[in-house]
Amino acid sequence: MKIALVGGTGDIGTGFAVRWAENHEIIIGSRKADKAQESAGAVLQKLEQNGNVWGTDNGSAIAASEVVVLCVPFESLPLVTGEMKSSYSSQIVISPVVPMSYNGRFFQYSPPPEGSAALQARSLLPEGIRIVAAFHTICAAALQARERHLKADALLCGDDQEALESVAGLTREIKSLRPLKAGPLEASSLVESLTPMLLNAARKNKIKDAGIRIISEREEA
Numbered sequence: 001m002k003i004a005l006v007g008g009t010g011d012i013g014t015g016f017a018v019r020w021a022e023n024h025e026i027i028i029g030s031r032k033a034d035k036a037q038e039s040a041g042a043v044l045q046k047l048e049q050n051g052n053v054w055g056t057d058n059g060s061a062i063a064a065s066e067v068v069v070l071c072v073p074f075e076s077l078p079l080v081t082g083e084m085k086s087s088y089s090s091q092i093v094i095s096p097v098v099p100m101s102y103n104g105r106f107f108q109y110s111p112p113p114e115g116s117a118a119l120q121a122r123s124l125l126p127e128g129i130r131i132v133a134a135f136h137t138i139c140a141a142a143l144q145a146r147e148r149h150l151k152a153d154a155l156l157c158g159d160d161q162e163a164l165e166s167v168a169g170l171t172r173e174i175k176s177l178r179p180l181k182a183g184p185l186e187a188s189s190l191v192e193s194l195t196p197m198l199l200n201a202a203r204k205n206k207i208k209d210a211g212i213r214i215i216s217e218r219e220e221a
């Protein structure tokens, strides 16, 4: 697949690039094309040149892709969705975006009026663009450590079965990461809000690279 990582010069974008570049064409997007090209070079170096990665501006990255991952801070979401509407055609859009704030004591979930970042993205994108909310609780540092097996689950919310299956497939390509369906896009606020909770628990209990896994307490025979 051709996967655009908008804002892919940052932490989580770099993580996706190193995990997917051997099987897919990765297009790193940035507000500045030369910064994206530099990032692509750094990813290729990490992969010892075994991968298909290039960089360009965000709009061109979206236009050239089949899947777009929104790897930008929540505040920048309009810039890579509504303001780049004309670059979208029929892509699947993945939103790992978490709207959250820190009040000096703990992180809290700060959703927009639409209800979640993913629902805001839906309201800003052209009609018919399929959105899957995913990867909010995956730690970028763990993702960047390419050989590391992630013991976590990736919780996916979306309304289109085919898009959900595509994202589940991409999830399985990341060593040991398990995709779990968590409801329609309307339920995405529940998944997004797990991130500030996870960060608070990680800080209070000194847990590095924290993740979430749903277990079954059922005893197997």
Ligand SMILES: NC(=O)c1ccc[n+]([C@@H]2O[C@H](COP(=O)([O-])OP(=O)(O)OC[C@H]3O[C@@H](n4cnc5c(N)ncnc54)[C@H](OP(=O)(O)O)[C@@H]3O)[C@@H](O)[C@H]2O)c1
Binding pocket: 007, 008, 009, 010, 011, 012, 013, 029, 030, 031, 032, 035, 036, 070, 071, 072, 073, 074, 075, 076, 079, 096, 097, 098, 099, 135, 136, 137, 138, 139, 140, 141
């Ligand atoms: N980091 C994690 O562990 C993690 C885990 C799960 C989910 N997420 C979510 O993933 C998203 C990206 O996180 P991140 O940690 O990778 O972020 P980041 O490294 O802080 O930023 C990612 C990229 O966003 C672009 N950007 C920054 N400010 C911008 C602005 N005002 N307008 C447009 N683009 C801007 C920058 O790219 P250019 O300067 O190249 O344009 C930057 O490299 C966030 O929504 C976050 O909630 C992160």
